[in-house]
Amino acid sequence: MARTVRVAALQMGTTNIWDERPHTLERMLRLLQLAAEEKVQVALFPEIAFTTFFPRYYITDEARLAAFFEHGDVATAPDTRAVFDRARDLGIDICVGFAEAAPEGDRFNSCVYYHAASGQVLAKYRKIHLPGDVEPFPDPDAVNQLEKRYFKPGDLGFEAFRVPDLLREGDDATAAGHAGDQACDSQASGTPNGAVQGNVTGDPIFGMMICNDRRWSEPWRVLGLQGVEIVLCGYNTAGFAPHLWGASKDADPEEANRLSLFQHKLCMQAHGYTNATFSVSAARCGLDDGKYIMIAGSCITDPEGRIIAESKTMGDEVIVADCDLDMCRPGRTRTFDFGRHRRVEHYGRIVQQTGVVEPPLLTPGTGSVTKLKPATVAATAAAEATLLANDAPTEPVEAAVVPSTTPAPPTNPIQILLLNPTKDPTLTTALVSAAIPTLPADVSLTGLTVPTAPPAIFSRADALLAAAASLSAALDSTAAHDALVVASPLPGGNVAAADLLVAALREQCPGKPVVSALAAGVAAARALGGERVGLLVEDVGAKAALEDALLGACGGSSPFHCGGGIGVFGGAMPCGHAGAAAIAGVESCGLDELRVGAGGGGGGVEVEAEREHSLADDHDGPKRLSTPEADAVADKVLDRICAAARVLVADGPKKGPRADALVLGFCAPVPAAKVRAEVAARVLRCGDGGRKLPVVDPVVAGVQQVIGLVRMAGRMAGATAAGGEEAAAAAAAVGEATAGLVV
Ligand code: CDT
Numbered sequence: 001m002a003r004t005v006r007v008a009a010l011q012m013g014t015t016n017i018w019d020e021r022p023h024t025l026e027r028m029l030r031l032l033q034l035a036a037e038e039k040v041q042v043a044l045f046p047e048i049a050f051t052t053f054f055p056r057y058y059i060t061d062e063a064r065l066a067a068f069f070e071h072g073d074v075a076t077a078p079d080t081r082a083v084f085d086r087a088r089d090l091g092i093d094i095c096v097g098f099a100e101a102a103p104e105g106d107r108f109n110s111c112v113y114y115h116a117a118s119g120q121v122l123a124k125y126r127k128i129h130l131p132g133d134v135e136p137f138p139d140p141d142a143v144n145q146l147e148k149r150y151f152k153p154g155d156l157g158f159e160a161f162r163v164p165d166l167l168r169e170g171d172d173a174t175a176a177g178h179a180g181d182q183a184c185d186s187q188a189s190g191t192p193n194g195a196v197q198g199n200v201t202g203d204p205i206f207g208m209m210i211c212n213d214r215r216w217s218e219p220w221r222v223l224g225l226q227g228v229e230i231v232l233c234g235y236n237t238a239g240f241a242p243h244l245w246g247a248s249k250d251a252d253p254e255e256a257n258r259l260s261l262f263q264h265k266l267c268m269q270a271h272g273y274t275n276a277t278f279s280v281s282a283a284r285c286g287l288d289d290g291k292y293i294m295i296a297g298s299c300i301t302d303p304e305g306r307i308i309a310e311s312k313t314m315g316d317e318v319i320v321a322d323c324d325l326d327m328c329r330p331g332r333t334r335t336f337d338f339g340r341h342r343r344v345e346h347y348g349r350i351v352q353q354t355g356v357v358e359p360p361l362l363t364p365g366t367g368s369v370t371k372l373k374p375a376t377v378a379a380t381a382a383a384e385a386t387l388l389a390n391d392a393p394t395e396p397v398e399a400a401v402v403p404s405t406t407p408a409p410p411t412n413p414i415q416i417l418l419l420n421p422t423k424d425p426t427l428t429t430a431l432v433s434a435a436i437p438t439l440p441a442d443v444s445l446t447g448l449t450v451p452t453a454p455p456a457i458f459s460r461a462d463a464l465l466a467a468a469a470s471l472s473a474a475l476d477s478t479a480a481h482d483a484l485v486v487a488s489p490l491p492g493g494n495v496a497a498a499d500l501l502v503a504a505l506r507e508q509c510p511g512k513p514v515v516s517a518l519a520a521g522v523a524a525a526r527a528l529g530g531e532r533v534g535l536l537v538e539d540v541g542a543k544a545a546l547e548d549a550l551l552g553a554c555g556g557s558s559p560f561h562c563g564g565g566i567g568v569f570g571g572a573m574p575c576g577h578a579g580a581a582a583i584a585g586v587e588s589c590g591l592d593e594l595r596v597g598a599g600g601g602g603g604g605v606e607v608e609a610e611r612e613h614s615l616a617d618d619h620d621g622p623k624r625l626s627t628p629e630a631d632a633v634a635d636k637v638l639d640r641i642c643a644a645a646r647v648l649v650a651d652g653p654k655k656g657p658r659a660d661a662l663v664l665g666f667c668a669p670v671p672a673a674k675v676r677a678e679v680a681a682r683v684l685r686c687g688d689g690g691r692k693l694p695v696v697d698p699v700v701a702g703v704q705q706v707i708g709l710v711r712m713a714g715r716m717a718g719a720t721a722a723g724g725e726e727a728a729a730a731a732a733a734v735g736e737a738t739a740g741l742v743v
Pocket residue numbers: 047131132145210211212213215235236237238244245
């Protein structure tokens with residue numbers, strides 16, 4: 001029995017900046033009336049439907065800007081309620097885009113799904129992919145798109161939702177209705193609730209996205225994974241706007257318009273097809289203000305990727321199609337039966353990496369090519385290899401990474417091993433990712449996860465086991481590497497693990513630079529002018545461990561520190577006194593209270609379901625949060641880091657701030673660059689004048705330190721003039737990279 005929904009895209013033509021709101025509202029009501037005459041059940045208005053597309057303007061006057069936003073409940077606010085009231089009266093569900101001034105002061109580019117039968121907003125979506133810029137182009141002729149200036153990225157994720165009351169008498173709105181059909185889908189994969197994927201039953205499943213989101217495969221797949229059947233997407237898309245599109249100013253405007261239109265349809269058709277869903281897109285189009293050309297092309301596509309209805313004009317227009325939701329089934333049960341065919345173990349990069357990390361360059365020359373490294377690259381390699389390593393636990397896991405902007409193919413790259421003394425590959429990925437942007441062209445960084453180490457280190461016993469397992473794993477790999485950096489970003493006894501490891505590795509690999517990341521971080525903070533270095537650590541446990549280590553460095557009383565220079569702050573100092581004296585204090589960011597873990601892949605946020613780890617506790621690992629939860633936790637993480645930083649840089653008993661440089665003594669579950677930016681913005685206030693606050697990522701510092709040491713060692717060994725130049729260049733490179741740490 002058919003499950004059919006009649007949907008419409010309500011395309012809106014030119015809306016000028018000078019158009020009065022009531023005029024635009026009237027047009028929207030008329031479109032609704034036309035839709036009602038077509039017996040439409042669900043109608044989609046464009047993105048930012050109530051006004052012109054104001055992000056193209058650089059607006060500095062706050063009152064003027066506020067007038068483009070909808071304040072309060074959009075369904076009942078005086079400027080907008082007429083549309084919702086009319087939709088309810090006509091019995092048409094609507095999805096409408098608007099600029100949202102949220103009660104807490106944040107601004108979003110949003111849309112809501114309004115359910116006519118109940119008179120309620122059923123779902124809200126806030127645009128996640130904000131295109132364009134914060135600042136306008138210098139060229140006064142450029143068309144701007146300042147969405148990054150006016151909006152916060154959405155915080156509600158891509159949540160599909162069911163819509164009741166759409167399926168008419170005789171349609172199949174119940175699970176029971178399809179029970180007999182399951183036999184036909186015997187090969188289709190199961191879903192957690194026992195239903196058969198592709199054998200969609202019940203009320204229709206909708207998803208929403210806004211304009212630029214449609215160009216990214218991720219939102220579609222996230223909705224696809226929820227069985228979405230109709231995706232709604234309003235848009236404002238420029239035609240000829242060379243600055244925006246990165247095209248030549250001399251490009252043919254007509255051709256540019258055609259290309260923009262083509263790409264819009266391409267996205268709707270292709271992504272709809274690969275997720276076996278209908279899609280509806282509604283344009284705000286035409287020539288705004290007599291000069292801004294916006295494409296039309298509102299369309300409805302079916303799950304096979306075909307356009308089944310599309311606009312014919314550049315003006316207000318209603319585009320209607322009947323969506324027989326059973327058409328989603330062939331794709332879902334065969335080609336795109338996700339449960340049977342997806343191979344998530346190879347998709348790690350999608351969530352662990354944002355920017356591009358290119359594969360290693362091949363050596364140029366006569367036509368024969370040599371690989372610099374095996375092509376087991378970057379972020380996912382660690383995760384993927386660990387999955388393999390579960391079958392063969394004695395094999396260490398390597399993730400090879402090279403910089404993305406390699407200017408020339410090095411013939412003899414410096415090979416650095418970054419050792420994560422735990423079995424947590426996501427942590428390795430996070431650490432390696434943080435260091436990638438700082439790597440010179442001729443340096444290759446390999447992350448090593450230790451499958452036989454504990455998953456995390458919460459006790460001295462864990463630390464000892466981690467150190468022992470890591471030592472043998474690292475020794476297997478040292479021959480292939482020029483230097484080692486031991487990461488120490490985990491709470492508790494990891495400091496000890498790192499210390500023991502560093503000492504043992506130095507002993508076992510004489511002449512090879514081995515550094516503790518944390519020690520390198522402190523050294524870098526001091527080199528950058530910090531006389532009193534503040535250490536930010538994850539939680540009170542880590543704070544205690546570090547203070548313990550400090551004590552050990554000063555007095556040798558710590559069981560983990562023999563006072564012989566192996567303490568994390570000892571570095572080159574014989575007993576560590578000088579290092580310890582430079583530490584202004586250790587402050588906990590209290591991340592354990594948020595129950596966040598570090599292994600978020602350089603940007604993900606995880607919740608630790610259970611912190612009661614023990615050496616024998618091979619737990620299942622942290623629970624991954626949904627996007628809005630993760631964003632909320634990330635905000636809290638930044639708040640806490642900044643609060644702890646403020647404590648450290650507050651004025652101490654002597655004149656001036658307690659700490660004048662900071663080291664991130666853990667792997668933040670938000671990217672280090674973001675942490676640095678936030679600390680800069682929030683901790684140093686205008687009263688601080690031109691003061692600089694170095695905020696050092698210890699892994700980056702450790703990697704840079706060993707690069708310098710390897711180059712120096714080469715010079716000492718070679719002792720040639722060329723070597724001297726190389727060392728000078730190396731020093732410059734290290735200086736350059738380190739400068740990037742200062743905020
Ligand atoms: N509104 C919106 O998101 N428009 C963008 C224009 C691209 S800006 C380079 C779009 O993706 O259609």
